[in-house]
Amino acid sequence: MAQLSPLLKQATPVVADHGEGACLYDTEGRRYLDFTAGIGVTSTGHCHPRVVRAAQEQVGKLIHGQYTTVMHQPLLRLTERLGDVLPDGLDSLFFSNSGSEAVEAALRLSRQATGRPNVVVFQGGFHGRTVAAATMTTSGTRFSAGFSPLMSGVHVAPFPYAYHYGWDEQTATKFALRELDYLFATVTSPGETAAFFVEPVLGEGGYVPGNERFFAGLRERADEHGILLVMDEIQTGFGRTGRFWGHDHFGVRPDIMTIAKGLASGFPLSGIAASKELMAKAWPGSQGGTYGGNAVSCAAALATLDVIEEEGLVDNAAARGGQLLEGARLVGDKTPAIGDVRGLGLLVGSEFSTADGEPDTATAQAAQREAAQRGLLLLTCGAYMNVVRMIPPLVVTAEQVDEALGIWSETVAAVTASA
Numbered sequence: 001m002a003q004l005s006p007l008l009k010q011a012t013p014v015v016a017d018h019g020e021g022a023c024l025y026d027t028e029g030r031r032y033l034d035f036t037a038g039i040g041v042t043s044t045g046h047c048h049p050r051v052v053r054a055a056q057e058q059v060g061k062l063i064h065g066q067y068t069t070v071m072h073q074p075l076l077r078l079t080e081r082l083g084d085v086l087p088d089g090l091d092s093l094f095f096s097n098s099g100s101e102a103v104e105a106a107l108r109l110s111r112q113a114t115g116r117p118n119v120v121v122f123q124g125g126f127h128g129r130t131v132a133a134a135t136m137t138t139s140g141t142r143f144s145a146g147f148s149p150l151m152s153g154v155h156v157a158p159f160p161y162a163y164h165y166g167w168d169e170q171t172a173t174k175f176a177l178r179e180l181d182y183l184f185a186t187v188t189s190p191g192e193t194a195a196f197f198v199e200p201v202l203g204e205g206g207y208v209p210g211n212e213r214f215f216a217g218l219r220e221r222a223d224e225h226g227i228l229l230v231m232d233e234i235q236t237g238f239g240r241t242g243r244f245w246g247h248d249h250f251g252v253r254p255d256i257m258t259i260a261k262g263l264a265s266g267f268p269l270s271g272i273a274a275s276k277e278l279m280a281k282a283w284p285g286s287q288g289g290t291y292g293g294n295a296v297s298c299a300a301a302l303a304t305l306d307v308i309e310e311e312g313l314v315d316n317a318a319a320r321g322g323q324l325l326e327g328a329r330l331v332g333d334k335t336p337a338i339g340d341v342r343g344l345g346l347l348v349g350s351e352f353s354t355a356d357g358e359p360d361t362a363t364a365q366a367a368q369r370e371a372a373q374r375g376l377l378l379l380t381c382g383a384y385m386n387v388v389r390m391i392p393p394l395v396v397t398a399e400q401v402d403e404a405l406g407i408w409s410e411t412v413a414a415v416t417a418s419a
């Protein structure tokens, strides 16, 4: 009999049967508050009726039409519709299936457009698991362990992760930019650098928001040296942070943006956005794939965008995110086991540390298991998996946030009492 690969090891024993809004139900009918949203994917909640209807209708009309030969309506309509929400100047779109593919597309485009070999990524960033994206990922050595040689031309500068350094945000930001300049002076020149790849909020790296000064520093250096600024909005886009794009909080203009996850409420779809001029520099045939821009995924994305707009989900993410962060901080204040609670919108992380300031992976993972037993599904993140993160669907209600915080408070009390 075939078995699941141990690579598919799950953190909780839950076997999902169906989902509705912010809730999942297991095969025995037990209800769970899903504060994972399938790792930030089910933005409109599980099986939103509008998304289900759009997908069902599309399945009956056309499932697959490969864009190199056959263009289809959902792809054309989605492109037009995304034009309403994309940042100024990013008016050209290319579609793929997963976040990692979008990152690869952005990497190829930035090298093709600049003719430069190198990219700079930021410590703690997560960009995916294909070999190139894994090389650009520094949120944990596990993501690239054991399959070297990796891609060449990737250099790493610090991200202003104040808690990690034990500094305030200003000092951490100064340090990050100074180290970037040092990297340019010693290891790779800015003239050899095609792009910066950066997340507005470190996602897998521990839910660490960037800040205005840091991104302004990247933008200044990008403008001065003709480097492209690639914003990886795969986890932070489509309202997740309480603004439409994560970078909207920081007043910075990207040259290329990667999108995925919340775009299509669970149907595989990703892409990159850039200006027409920049996109025209991609070499014909060098980008593409059999399934990118699937018709059913595009139909689901169109419905997702309508739901986000009509149900005011960006504002809901801001309001519920504020409620969640405040509540998680109150829980964190009650125990020395949680050293920092931070986030932006509906991305909230609680970092577990031991008494001597070491990352406390064991307690974070115990909390994740305990919360699941109590009916709350959570994820961990951070280089040491010691940050418990809450990332509910954008449709989460105030009552569900209160219920989750109640479970979280009991969970933390239980795991820290037995520690």
Ligand SMILES: Cc1ncc(COP(=O)(O)O)c(C=O)c1O
Residues within 6 Å of the ligand: 039, 098, 099, 100, 101, 103, 126, 127, 128, 129, 199, 203, 204, 232, 233, 234, 235, 260
């Ligand atoms: C910021 C970011 N970039 C890229 C990826 C990779 O996406 P995928 O897992 O769809 O390849 C992720 C996934 O978590 C992500 O959060």
